[in-house]
Amino acid sequence: MEEDRLLIVFLVVAVVVLLARALSRRLQAPDAILLVLFGMAAGFVPGLPHVVVPPELVLLGFLPPLVYHAAFFTAPREARADAVPIVALAFGLTAVSTVAVAGTVHALLPEVGWAAALAFGAAVAPTDAVAATAVLQRLGAPARLVTILEGESLINDGVALTIFGLAAESLGTGFTLSHGAARLAQYAAGGVVYGLVTGIVIRRVRRSIQDPISQIIVSLVTPYLAYIPAENFGASGVLATVTAGFFIGTHGEGVLQPASRMVGNTFWRVLTFLLESALFVLLGLEMRQLLHEPGGHTWTGVALVSLAVAGVLVGVRLVWQLGNGPLARLLPGGRRSQEGLGWRQRAVIGFSGLRGAISLAIALSLPAAVGAERGLLVLLTALVVLITLVGQAPLLPVLLRRLGLIESDRRREEAMVARKAGLQAALARLDELAERDEVDEQTAEAFRQMLEVRLDRVRYFLEDEDRDDARPPNSQHVRSELVRAQRGKLSSLYRKGRIGAGTLREISRELDFEDPVVIRKTRA
Incomplete structure (x- = not known):
């Protein structure tokens, strides 16, 4: 029965995901590879069961939730600072790669038409920056490289x-340059x-x-x-x-309450x-049939x-990447954007x-309009994904070490600086509340000792020699005010680029x- 098949497929997906997660932690490998x-x-x-x-x-x-999630969690200030290299990769390289792959496939497989070859390209x-950035962040690579890769991955999708939509559309209607340019403008x-x-x-x-x-x-x-409505209107969904994701994610101040943000972030992850x-996993289940019938071609x-x-x-x-530096410098702001991007980073x-x-x-x-070669193109895509993940990802740590681009302590130090500033802001706010008699001295002293202990620990990690000596029923109002002070300071540090x-x-x-307040709303 159909219900039994769906249940089996669901169980297989669950088992594979659990195995991959367990092994990825042991092997320190990105989840995507496993x-x-x-x-x-x-x-x-x-x-x-056979899966199609x-x-x-x-x-x-x-597709909609995956691209929305990537857009929503974009880092706006960093992406804006590296707009030139991101745009060059996302637009220029994506277009060049599409044409280069289409030409390669059409030359090696003449039976695949140009429209289908472009769709495959x-x-x-x-x-997909997930696997690469996981490796880079784990090793402590420069944060700028991660930002560029994440920004590129968002836009090039x-x-x-x-391009894929236009190529798929032309499979049934044919393609002319003027029509393609008009549709591209309308679509985008x-x-x-x-x-x-x-x-x-x-x-x-x-x-x-x-x-x-x-x-x-x-x-x-x-x-x-x-x-969905955009696709129905003839535009790019x-x-x-x-x-939409980028606008909401970068204009979210005041939109999401902390409780919503905490639960929402976990849900979307x-x-x-x-x-x-x-x-x-679904592709793996479908590949069993594709491997038996590789479009009439030999496995070799x-x-x-x-x-x-x-x-x-x-x-x-x-x-x-290694050769577009001179061209990128000609773009507005291009010369400044190339500072710090030497050949090693490139x-x-x-x-x-x-x-x-x-x-x-x-x-x-x-679409089915691709014809008998659809299964072959799906199989080729899966093999290309496998080759890049398994072939390139394990070599990234070696490349980073050889080029001397590992900065394992920088992210930790940045986090400690932010924590120190936030705790100092909370202590200042506590003193204000105590001066205005909004909190009794006993409660204020309890919170002060708690914050001072945390601050001393942060100063220890920062090797800050200019430390003050730690000063020796909880009020939820005071606790919320202190957290709010730290949030405000964090936002200020981010806006200033610190x-x-x-x-x-x-x-x-x-x-x-x-x-x-967050804890109470989350439990509710």
Whole structure:
């Protein structure tokens, strides 16, 4: 029965995800690598039902929340500072990679038409920064490299999916240059405008909602409200979703209450992990049939084509990254944006172009109009993702060490500086409350001792020699005021560029667990 098949598939996904998570912690390897390997291996377990993933399921079920999540959690100040290298990678490199892969596939597989080859090129062109940034952050690579990779990954998803949509549309209608340019303008501009309108409306709606659960429901519906109508209007649903997510995420001050933020962040982390994991496993289950019928081609031929495509992607990216410095300096603000990006940093960025869940999602959404070669192109995409994840990710630590780009203590020191400033702000606020008799001296002294102990510990890690000696029923009001003072100082440090978005989020989460108002609302 159909219900039994769905239950079996669900159980397989759950088991694979749990195994991958357990081993990734032991091996210190990115989850994506193990999910790819286990997902593909799961497809060969005897007795499992044959799985065919409908393209509509991928487009509607997986893509909107994945791209929305990436856009929402973009670090705006850092992305703006590195706008030139991000835009050069996201727009220029994505377009060049799409054309280069399409040309390679068309040359090696002449039976694949240009429209289908371009659609495939768009599928494998966007990068997935999750695995690469996990390695970079774990080793303490410069935060700027992580910011550039994350910013590129966000924008190139929209660029690649726009190209993919036009290529898929031309499969049934043909393609002319003038028609393609007109549709591109309509597709992109319409998506951005509609996404901006959606973001403005949703932001106003969320301002009036205080309940954390209701906030989560609205956030879950938002990507679909942006994606589906935009597609029906003939615009880019992905660009609409990215625009809405970016607008809400960068204009969130006053929209999300701390309780909503804490619960919402946890919910979205789990949701995106499950969606990405399910994509890998579903592809693995579908690959069993694809491997038996590789489009009438020999396995040797399929392997050679996948290696050729992966080689083109890596080679084009390295050449682009190492050679576009003079061109980037000609752009507005380009000369300043290139400061600090020497050949070593460029080499790491160039070698960090791993592919992942978005490529799988795009490939699985290839329409039936592609014809008999659809299964082959899906298989090639899976192999390219596997090659880049398994082949490149393990070499990133070696490259970072050889190039001397590991800064393991910088992030910890930045976090300690932020904690010190926040605790000092809380102590100052406590003194103000005590002077105005809003808190009795006994309660104030208890909080003062608690904050001084924490501050001494932070100063110890910072090796701050200019330390003052620690001064020797709780009031929830006082506790909330102290947390609020620390939040204000953190926001000020971020606006001034003293700390990064990652540090801001990390310490904000810590303060969420200290705020009695947050705890009470979360438990409710």
